Each structure stands twice: as structure tokens, then as C-alpha cells.
Amino acid sequence: MNEEQKIFDEMWGRNDELRDPYKEFQSWFQGEDLKRLRAKQREAEEVFRLTGITFNVYGRSEAEERLIPFDIIPRVIAGREWQKLSKGIEQRVRAINAFLHDIYNRQEIIKAGRLPREMISRNEAFLPQMMGMTPPGGVYTHIVGIDLVRTGDDQFYVLEDNARTPSGVSYMLENRETMLKMFPELFSTNRVQPVQNYPTNLRRSLAACAPNKCEGTPTVAVLTPGIYNSAYYEHSFLADQMGVELVEGHDLRVVDGRVAMRTTEGYKPIDVLYRRVDDDFLDPLSFNPESALGVPGIMDVYRSGGITIANAPGTGIADDKAIYSYMPDIVEFYTGEKAILENVPTWRCSEADSLAYVLDNLAELVVKEVHGSGGYGMLIGPTASKKEIAEFRKKLEAKPGNYIAQPTLSLSTVPIFTKAGLAPRHVDLRPFVLCSPEGINITPGGLTRVALQKGSLVVNSSQGGGTKDTWVLED
Amino acid sequence: MLGKTANGLYWMYRYLERAENTARLIETGQRIGLTRLDQDDDEWASVMQSASMFHGYKETHDEVTKDGAIDWMLRSKDNPSSVLSSISAARQNARLVRTALTNEVWEALNGCYMKAQEILKRKVTERDLPAVLEVIRQRTALVRGMTHGTMLRNDIYDFARLGTFLERADNTARILDVKYYVLLPSAFSVGSSLDNVHWETILRSLSARGGFRMAYGSQVNARDIAQFLILDKRMPRSLNFCATKIYANLRYLASDYKTEPESSVLAQRLVESFMHNDIEVVFEAGLHEYIQSVLNALGELGAQIEKDYRFYE
DSSP states (O other): OOHHHHSOBTTTBTTTOOOGGGHHHHHHHHTSOHHHHHHHHHHHHHHHHHHTOEEEOTTSOTTOEEEOOEEEEEEEEOHHHHHHHHHHHHHHHHHHHHHHHHHTTTOHHHHTTSSOHHHHHTOTTOOGGGTTOOOGGGOSOSEEEEEEEEEETTEEEEEEEEOSOOOOHHHHHHHHHHHHHHOHHHHHHSOBOOOTTHHHHHHHHHHTTOOTTOOSSOOEEEEOSOTTSTTHHHHHHHHHHHTOEEEOGGGEEEETTEEEEEETTEEEEOSEEEEOSOHHHHOTTTSOTTOSSSOTTHHHHHHTTSOEEESOTTTHHHHOHHHHTTHHHHHHHHHSSOOSSEEOOOEETTSHHHHHHHHHTGGGEEEEETTOOTTTTOEEGGGSOHHHHHHHHHHHHHOGGGEEEEEOOOOOEEEEEETTEEEEEEEEEEOEEEEETTEEEEOSSOEEEEEOSTTOOOOOGGGTEEEEEEEEBOO | OBHHHHHHHHHHHHHHHHHHHHHHHHHHHHHHHHHOSSOOOHHHHHHHHHTTOHHHHHHHOSSOOHHHHHHHHHTOSSSTTSHHHHHHHHHHHHHHTGGGSOHHHHHHHHHHHHHHHHHTSSOOOTTTHHHHHHHHHHHHHHHHHHHHHHSOSSHHHHHHHHHHHHHHHHHHHHHHHHTGGGGOHHHHHTTOOOOHHHHHHHHHHTTOHHHHHHHHOSOOOHHHHHIIIIIOSSOTTSHHHHHHHHHHHHHHHHHHHTOOOHHHHHHHHHHHHHHHOOHHHHHHHOHHHHHHHHHHHHHHHHHHHHHHTTOOO
């Protein structure tokens, strides 16, 4: 059978039958004129440029700001599909929080023999500084992004958990805003669940995690590494939308046992800091002493209940790729239920049997660095050249513990708009989850990233991926 | 508000004002070049001096040419105060204080920046210059208009205005200073009217021709020009006008924050000096000396504002 035919398309299924969620869209599209849509596509780009929704490319000159390509064709998910997904996401996020609390306290899961001790003790994402510390409200991961892929009508997999500082939510919001502006008519024929409450929910969720020393209404702030960070736009966007200050390390200092920001009227304490700075740079006194991005002494304030850091330091231990393969066990261990969302089957190259299998089947597998991100340093067997595979084999044999391998999934496709009309491209989905003592809140939909190159499976924006608006329909 | 935000707003509007002033000076320079009969480009040295850009120009160029001067003032990346550099710096500051701006202001400024990048990508030919300067003037005016029309009148607005008027006062003072020799008392004591080129330069570079004519008629003399640009309360680029605005915005801040900082006191002193002075006193003191003392006072005031409102650590 032809490989192409096996791929599940979210609009047309496997057999060219229009799927339900896309019915209204299709009847609209048929009445549209390609020329008008092309103009709309250009218009969208203009909107993004003017709004300044850009990302900075690392290692490039300061002036380099790029647009993430936006595709005007919405991705549509049925309400019932979403219901099941969101249950699975909620379960997974609860488990992640419970896991973090356990790892930084009693480590029952290790004692129970469900997770090898060295997975933690030899893991760079584990922060010994967090041992014995429970963050305000018991929440470690205030904001989580769960990366999902789809392979069939009812088949979703979790590709990756993002429990540190997941980004992309500004695109989710701006994509919707742009669609509402450009195609208002589509929203009257489709009942699309709203995403616009995210900033309000985020602020409420953060405020609900205020520390003991907070008096009155909690003061929330967003900590950014600065204007040259690739996600600076998102940081300023979220601060703006929440109506809170956007601060950098040099705006902050510890004053009377609190972290305070320098305002025009003097120093003012912060209760909850939504930081978009990595653990390592958070506090030069506790972590990287070279860091100028963080706040000297913030960890002491944190430990004494003077501030809430969101997400908590050390959450990386939960989304590490080496831990990933244990997630089904982790979910079961803490929730007592089987995981609703499946993991992609994963071979840990640190284990001899697995390594042998992976080496024998490199051409069929995707091999990832355990600590890598952004789609770099990975091998996609089926599309790699012989030479690339041979080179990768050497790297893998030299440090097998650095790698995991997964089968190449035939990721679902959705239509994008091209010069010739609609064409299928592979996608993933990152729903955004908020946790607080008040509960878990999942925004319906999330960020759909799309590989714009025909046949490509790489959706990362740093490597030619784009985004599109994601609709969850009201059933 | 963060001290950093106040700082960013202040500089965003200073750079915006600077871009506008520089564009206007280029326009003046070109206009003068067109209306005179001799062929030398001397005027450009004085135009660049008015913009405090001559020093940098001399360091990077061997001779003063019209093309060299225009490019230096308009789009040189090596000149931190060129129109293009100023607009880029204004936008950089705007990105920094994005949360304090309305969407309208941000989009107007970002649009201004994108347009400037586009039309200043290549050297601008003399033929295209008027149209290019027109676009710059309109785009910066749009930012100003959006600021006026959409921003809350709170501390954010006050810092924006402080940047605008400090830059503007500085600009007016420098133009007067560079041209002070044409306004020397000897010139008007004889009652002679000024050389056309010179008064054109002064009034045009401050968009003050129409205003002057309305206030004083078509007869131009040094005393009236100095009176108009230094002491006139109606003229939006006069030193008195700018100082009064600075003082007013500092007063708003002081009452918002319920403090009485040193900068308010300095600004008040500056405003009072304009109220008591009449133009004869200015000429008696020596115009150059007088302007220098105003420039010093503005510099001191700017530094005190930075300190009072914690712009830096």
C-alpha cells in the first residue's frame, strides 16, 4: 500500500470522506474565491508585522525579528474529541504535580521501585535546592503545555510534556484574534469555543498561588530575560493582557525579605513571579553565578514563603525526555488510574537491549537527544540520508544514555492554504493548562504548529514551521 | 510603574521628537540650498551643527557635501541621532514599555518604523527627498496623535511628555545657539532686517514661519525672533512653552505620587526665569551665554528626573 494513503487527514479522514467537524468550513470554502483568500493571507501577514508578533532568532543580529508563518485555514476539532483529550490532559497534569511533590519530598515512587533512582540523581534537571520544599498552594507547574500528535480518528499520543516555561500561547490568542477580524462570517456558522479568557484565567490562577507573606491583592509580575529573548513578544503580550508589570532581573532586588521591583515610587514587593527565565539563571547565588538575568537571593525569599515562583524551580525533572518514557507508570502511580493519553512507545538507549534494537532499526526510527529541544540534534530515520544515519550512529554509540528513540508516527495532516488551494500538511497540538489550588483549567484548543514543507514532520518555528488557529467546536 | 518603564517612555518620546526635528532640519537645509545662487555646501555644516551631528560627521567624512550630510542625518547607522537611528531607538524603547502603551500608539510607532526601514533602505536621491521627509513627518505625527487621542492622562503620559518637551527645548536652544551670531545685538541695533537665508533657517527649522508671521507680521528682525523662540508662551517650540509643559507634567507626577521631588523645584525655577526675563535682559547677558545657561539647566533637570523617578538602579 502507498505510504501516503495511510496518513489520516483531519478534514478528509483516510478515505476522502469529509469529516463532521469540517462540514461548515467546507461549504464556506467552496463558495470562496482563491484570489480573495490569497489577499487575506497577505493581509494576515501585515497584521502580524504591524502588531509586532515576531520572534527573535538566536545567534542572529539584534535586528533580526521574524514572523512565524500563519496559515489562514483553521484546524477544527469536534467537542467530543476535545472532551476526551482534556480529561487525559487533566489527569496527566495532576500526575506531574504529584510526581514533582514526591520527588522533592519523600520519593515514594523510587522506594516503590517504579522509577530507577539514577533517573533522578543523575539528572541535570533535578534541583537538590528544592528538596523538602513545597511551593505555595502545593503547585509546581502553574502553566503546562502538553504536546500532542494524532495518528487516527481516535488515536492521540503525548509527544512531550512542557513543564518548565512552555511558550506559544500568545500565538494561540493572536491567531484567533486575526481569524475573528478576517473571517467573522466563519464564526457565525461555526460555534467555536472561546480562548480569549486565557490571560484573565492566567492572572487569577497565579494570584490564587500567592505566598503566605502576601497582604491584600497579590501583586503579579512577569519576569523576562529581556528584549532580545526569542519569546520577548510573548512576555510583553502576557504582561499587557494580564495588566501586570513586565520586569527584568535588574528591576528586582531583595528588600526586607521580599523580592521587590523598582518603581517610580520606590521598591514594591512582588507576590507571584511568572518567570520566563530558566532555572539556571534565576538566582546567581543558588545556581549559575554568572547570571545577570535573575535576582540574587530570590531562592532564599522563596524558601521562606516570601514569593511564589511560577513555574517552580526544578519542574524540568518532570518533562525530561528520559523521564518521559516512565510517564504511563507515573500517571498510574499517583492517580491510581490507567493513563488516558498514550505515550509514544519509547526505547531508552541507556538500556542495552533497547540500544541494540535502535541501532538495528535506525532508518525507521526517530532518535532524540534526552535534553534537546527545538527539534535540534535529532535524527528522523526515514528521511535521513545514509551518511546522516552513519554519522548519527557514531554519536549514539558514543553516548547511548543521551538518546531515546521512537517509531516514526504517521502524523495526521490538516489542510493549509497554498497557491494551488488546500494541501495537507503534518501538525501537532499544544494545549495550555493552568494549575492552581482552585483547580485545573485547560483552554479549549491550543497552539497548532504545522510543518509547511510538503511531507515534512518538523513543526518547530525555528525550522520552518507555521501556526494556525485551532477550533474546538461546541457540539 | 517601573522605573525602567518611565525611563523607556521618556526616551521613546525623546527619540521620536528627535527624528522629527532632524527631518525638519534636513528639509531646511535642502530648501536653503535650492534658493541660493552660489554652489557651495557650507550651509550643511551649520545645519549639522544645529542638530549636534557635525562632530560625528567630521570624524567619518573628509569634506562637507550635500549628499554626505543628507545621508548622515537621514539614514546613517553610525550616527545615533540620524532619523533612522532615532526611529529605531524609539521603537526599541517602545518594545521595552509595550505594556504601558495603547495598541494604537504601538502600531503607529511600529508602522512608522517599518515604513522608515523601507524608504530609507537605500540612499535617497534629491528628487525623492521631499516625499521621503513628508512620510517621516506624517508617520511621527501619527504617533503623536495616537498618543494624544488614546493614552490615559496618568504618570505614563507624564513621562512621555517630559521626554518630548525636554528634547524639544534642547533642540530649540541648540538651533538658537548655532545661529546666535546672526541674532547678535549689533544686528538689530542698526535696525537692519536679517539676511533672508538666516531667518529662513531659524524659523523653518522650528516650523515657526507661519506662527511668527501671525504674531509679528511679515517684518523680520532679530529681537522679535529671539522673543518669539525664547519667551513666547503661545509658540509650541519656544523655550518658555517647553519649560512650562515640563513643569506642569512634573506637577502632575508630584501630586499623583504625593511627593515634592527636587526636579519639580528645578523646573519651577526655570519657568520663573522666563517669566521675569524680557528679551533685552537676554541680549544684555549675551545670547550665547544665556542659551548655554538654559542648556545647562535642562541637562541638570533631566538628570534630576532620572534620579527622582528611579530610571536606573
